[in-house]
Amino acid sequence: MDALKVLKERRSVRSFQNRAVPREVITDIVDCGRLAATARNLQPWEFVVVTEAGTREKLAEITDYGKFIAQAPVCIVVFCRETKYYLEDGSAATQNLLLAATACGLGSCWVAGDKKPYAEDICRLLNAPAGYRLVSLVAVGYPAEKPSPSKRLLSEVLHWEKW
Ligand SMILES: Cc1cc2nc3c(=O)[nH]c(=O)nc-3n(C[C@H](O)[C@H](O)[C@H](O)COP(=O)(O)O)c2cc1C
Secondary structure, X not given: OOHHHHHHXXXXXOOEOOOOOOHHHHHHXXXXXXXXXXXXXXXXXXXXXXXOHHXXXXXXXXXXXXXXXXXXXXXXXXXXXXXXXXXXXXHHHHHHHHHHHHHOOOEEEEEEOOOOOOXXXXXXXXXXXXXXXXXXXXXXXXXXXXXXXXXXXXHHHOOOOOO
C-alpha cells in the first residue's frame, strides 16, 4: 500500500478474526519498529512477540483497557531501556508497528504501558531485565471491524507561519 494511504487509513482495531498471522509478517512488522527515529540513535527498544494464548490472556487480564489482547492472535510488547528519551523512542517504534501492520493488511491497537500501574507486573510476567520500562502493547491480527473514529479537521489544526 502507498505510504500516505497507510498513514491516512490506519485506525485502532480491537476486534480480530480467529486467524493466525504468519511469523514472517510479524517479523517484518518488528523490523519496521526497530527502524524508527530515535534520539542520538540509541535504539533503546526491545520487542517481545507474544502469540501463546495463556500469556495473552494474562496480559489482557492485567491491563485495564486491553482486554481484547486475549482475542488478538499476536501482541507485540515494546520495552525500552530507561534512557532520557525512552518514551519518545518507544512511541516512535510503536507507531511504526501500527503503520507496518496496516500496510500488511492487519489491524492493530496501541495499549498503554508506560505510566500505567500494571507496567511493573507486565515487566515481571515477560521477564524484562532491570532498567527496562514498558512502553506499549500492540495487539495485532486480521481485522474483524473497520472503525472510523472522528478526527479533528486539518483546517482546525494547521497553522501556517504562526499560531
Ligand atoms: C499512548 C496511547 C495509549 C493508548 N492506550 C489504549 C488502550 O489502553 N486501550 C485502547 O483500546 N486504545 C488505546 N489507545 C488507542 C487510542 O484509543 C486511539 O488511538 C484513539 O482512540 C484514536 O483512534 P485511532 O487510533 O483509530 O485513530 C492508545 C493510544 C495511544 C497513543
